[in-house]
Amino acid sequence: MTAAEVLPAAAAAGPDTADLRVAVLGVGLMGADHVARLSRRVSGARVTVVSDAATDRADQVAAEVPGCRVVPDPLAAIADPEVDAVVVASPGRFHEEQVLACIERGTPVLCEKPLTMDADSSLAVVRAEDAHTARTGRRLVQVGFMRRFDPEYAALRELVASGGLGEPLLVHCAHRNPAVPAGVTTESVVNDSVVHEVDVARFLLGEEIAAVTVLRPRSTRRAAEGLSDPLVVLLETTGGRLVDVECFVSTGLAYEVRTEVVGEDGSALIGLDAGLVRQQAGPGGAVRGTAVTPGFRERFGRAYDVEVQRWVDAARRGGIDGPGAWDGYAAQAVCAAGVEALRTGRRTEVRMEER
Ligand SMILES: NC(=O)C1=CN([C@@H]2O[C@H](COP(=O)(O)OP(=O)(O)OC[C@H]3O[C@@H](n4cnc5c(N)ncnc54)[C@H](O)[C@@H]3O)[C@@H](O)[C@H]2O)C=CC1
Numbered sequence: 001m002t003a004a005e006v007l008p009a010a011a012a013a014g015p016d017t018a019d020l021r022v023a024v025l026g027v028g029l030m031g032a033d034h035v036a037r038l039s040r041r042v043s044g045a046r047v048t049v050v051s052d053a054a055t056d057r058a059d060q061v062a063a064e065v066p067g068c069r070v071v072p073d074p075l076a077a078i079a080d081p082e083v084d085a086v087v088v089a090s091p092g093r094f095h096e097e098q099v100l101a102c103i104e105r106g107t108p109v110l111c112e113k114p115l116t117m118d119a120d121s122s123l124a125v126v127r128a129e130d131a132h133t134a135r136t137g138r139r140l141v142q143v144g145f146m147r148r149f150d151p152e153y154a155a156l157r158e159l160v161a162s163g164g165l166g167e168p169l170l171v172h173c174a175h176r177n178p179a180v181p182a183g184v185t186t187e188s189v190v191n192d193s194v195v196h197e198v199d200v201a202r203f204l205l206g207e208e209i210a211a212v213t214v215l216r217p218r219s220t221r222r223a224a225e226g227l228s229d230p231l232v233v234l235l236e237t238t239g240g241r242l243v244d245v246e247c248f249v250s251t252g253l254a255y256e257v258r259t260e261v262v263g264e265d266g267s268a269l270i271g272l273d274a275g276l277v278r279q280q281a282g283p284g285g286a287v288r289g290t291a292v293t294p295g296f297r298e299r300f301g302r303a304y305d306v307e308v309q310r311w312v313d314a315a316r317r318g319g320i321d322g323p324g325a326w327d328g329y330a331a332q333a334v335c336a337a338g339v340e341a342l343r344t345g346r347r348t349e350v351r352m353e354e355r
C-alpha cells in the first residue's frame with residue numbers, strides 16, 4: 001500500500017477533526033512498525049510521543065518522526081498533555097499497568113496481544129473499562145488481534161456467518177513460525193502464538209471456548225532445549241464444535257497460518273498465499289499458492305494497517321472498532337486453561353465469568 005492510498009475506514013472519521021495525537025509505548029519490532037504505519041499509511045493520526053525502556057531505541061524511532069518526543073517513563077507518556085490516545089506495544093508483562101493507567105485517564109488504547117498476562121488481571125481491565133463506560137458511554141480498550149482485519153479471515157467469517165458452509169462443525173488450524181527468539185517456552189507458545197487461534201475460533205464461530213486439551217507429539221530436532229514443538233491444541237466450543245490447532249514455532253521454513261472451516265455443506269480454507277480456497281460439491285476448482293511468506297509482518301501487514309486505521313477512526317469518534325477488553329479476557333481465560341492442560345496432560349475446562 002502506498003502512502004497516498006486511503007485505508008477503507010479512513011473516510012468515516014471526517015476530514016475536519018484534528019489529528020489523534022498518539023503515544024506508542026514500546027518501540028521494538030511491533031511498536032516501531034506501528035509508529036511507521038501511524039506516520040506514513042494511516043490518516044487522521046500522528047505520533048507525538050514514544051516511550052521505551054531502551055531510550056536509544058526510542059531516540060532512533062522519534063528522530064524519524066517530525067514533532068515526536070521521547071518520554072522515557074511510560075506512565076508519564078500516557079499523562080502527557082500532547083497525547084490523546086495510546087498504542088501499547090511493550091512486553092506483555094507491562095500491559096496491565098499501562099492499560100489501566102489509560103482507562104484511569106479516559107484515554108483510548110490499542111493494546112497489542114496479550115491484554116495482560118493472566119485471566120484475573122484481564123478481568124480487572126474489563127471491569128475498570130466497564131465502570132468508565134457506565135459513566136461516559138464510551139469504550140476505551142481495543143486488543144491487537146489483527147487477524148480479524150485480514151481480508152482472508154474477514155471473507156471466511158462472512159462466509160461462515162452467511163451460512164455459506166451450512167452449520168460449521170470443525171475448524172482446522174496450522175500456525176507455523178520459521179523460528180522464535182531464545183527464551184520462548186512451551187507455556188509462552190500457548191500464550192503468545194496459540195492465543196491468535198483462540199481469538200480466531202471465537203471470531204469465526206461466535207461462541208466461547210469451553211475446554212482445552214494439549215497434546216505434545218515428538219518434538220522437532222530444531223526445538224530449543226526444553227521446548228515441546230510442535231503442539232496440538234484441541235479447543236471445544238460451547239456449541240459442541242471442535243477446533244484443532246497445530247502450533248509449530250521452529251519449522252526452519254516459512255510463516256504459515258492456515259485456517260479451514262468444515263461445515264455441513266462445504267469447507268473453506270485460507271492461508272495458502274493464494275486467497276481463500278473453497279471446495280464444495282458442484283462446479284469450481286481449488287487454487288494452490290506457491291509463494292513463501294517469511295513472517296507475520298509480511299503475512300499480516302495489510303491487517304495491521306487496517307486494524308490501526310479503524311482504531312484511529314473509532315478513537316476520534318470516541319469508541320473502538322474491533323476486539324475489545326472482553327475478547328482479551330476470554331483469550332486469556334482459554335490460554336490459562338491451555339497452560340493447565342499442558343501441565344497436567346488432561347482436558348481442562350475454561351473458567352470464565354458470565355459476560
Ligand atoms: N499481533 C501480533 O502479531 C504480534 C504482537 N506482538 C506483541 O507485541 C508486543 C511487543 O512485542 P515485540 O515488539 O515483538 O517485542 P520487542 O521486544 O521487539 O519490543 C518491546 C519493546 O518494549 C520495550 N520495553 C520494555 N519495557 C517497557 C516498558 N515498561 N514500557 C515500554 N516499553 C518497554 C523494550 O525495550 C522493547 O523495545 C507484545 O505484547 C507481543 O506479544 C508481537 C509480535 C506480533
Ligand SMILES: O=C1[C@@H](O)[C@H](O)[C@@H](O)[C@H](O)[C@H]1O
Pocket residue numbers: 177180192193196249296
Ligand atoms: O503474535 C505473534 C508473535 O508474538 C508469536 O510469537 C507468533 O507465533 C505469531 O504468529 C505472531 O502473530
